[in-house]
Amino acid sequence: MRVGVHINRFDHPGGGPALGGELAAAGAAAEAAGVSWLSVMDHYFQMEFNDRAEDPMLEAYTTLGFLAAHTSTVRLGALVTGVTYRHPGLLAKIVTTLDVLSGGRAALGIGAAWYDREHEGLGVPFPPVAERFERLEETLRICLQMWDPEANGPFEGKHHRLAETLCVPAPVSAPHPEIMIGGGGEKKTLRLVARYGDACNLFLTSPEEVRHKLDVLRGHCDTEGRDYDEIRKTVVYSGEAAMTGDLDAFTRDISGYTKLGIDTVILGPRTGEPAAFIENFAAPAVQRLAGLD
Numbered sequence: 619m620r621v622g623v624h625i626n627r628f629d630h631p632g633g634g635p636a637l638g639g640e641l642a643a644a645g646a647a648a649e650a651a652g653v654s655w656l657s658v659m660d661h662y663f664q665m666e667f668n669d670r671a672e673d674p675m676l677e678a679y680t681t682l683g684f685l686a687a688h689t690s691t692v693r694l695g696a697l698v699t700g701v702t703y704r705h706p707g708l709l710a711k712i713v714t715t716l717d718v719l720s721g722g723r724a725a726l727g728i729g730a731a732w733y734d735r736e737h738e739g740l741g742v743p744f745p746p747v748a749e750r751f752e753r754l755e756e757t758l759r760i761c762l763q764m765w766d767p768e769a770n771g772p773f774e775g776k777h778h779r780l781a782e783t784l785c786v787p788a789p790v791s792a793p794h795p796e797i798m799i800g801g802g803g804e805k806k807t808l809r810l811v812a813r814y815g816d817a818c819n820l821f822l823t824s825p826e827e828v829r830h831k832l833d834v835l836r837g838h839c840d841t842e843g844r845d846y847d848e849i850r851k852t853v854v855y856s857g858e859a860a861m862t863g864d865l866d867a868f869t870r871d872i873s874g875y876t877k878l879g880i881d882t883v884i885l886g887p888r889t890g891e892p893a894a895f896i897e898n899f900a901a902p903a904v905q906r907l908a909g910l911d
Contacts, residue, residue, distance in 0.1 A: 627669075629674050631891070728758070759775070799814070802831045
């Protein structure tokens, strides 16, 4: 089992001027620790359950581009991009650019979006949930078409129409950047994972609940004719043990998931100083989880 880190706060004590140095240090610490995944949130405002909407928030793909320049091995992605935030063709181009400039380390993390306040705050359309899922599926299809060098023609969907799906240069990743679909919705989200995803991301609720979600995913894979084992399974951990530095408690929390086929546990530190968190907790967690069977 591998360890990832999800940077979700930017309230560094030094304010905005300190964020560049902090993120560069976090990237260096992640690679020194053997962390396999480094992600940031894709939001306009800070999530209210993370403290206050008015707290600092950086634009995700600019931040990932910065991290790409300060790392060389770790996989980079948003956890996860809201489908409403960018036009699908532009999103495909952005992720492709990140993949090219990082040497093939980009992932497309994507979901149906949910934070209505930030949409309303910045005047971004926020359609009903059923339409957001329709747009999510069209966006996945558009990205895959843009990443297919033999499919540069038009795309005609219910919500999106593209006359040309040119994407040059092509991604470095083969056959394309990993598509990670976030969420555990059993009727729609996990069906989309089975149809289009290379990876899924679930909340770390309980081993029984995660096992159930994976059984649902397996059923969708059977329906879609997809090999369930091809899909990388990831979970997000934001328990107190990570913040208190209790590695033994963290190991106990994770131990029930070891036989479920989870590839990566992504730590979500609740701190604006992620470099220290990575050095002090993520690094020993990498070694501890590598020994779990």
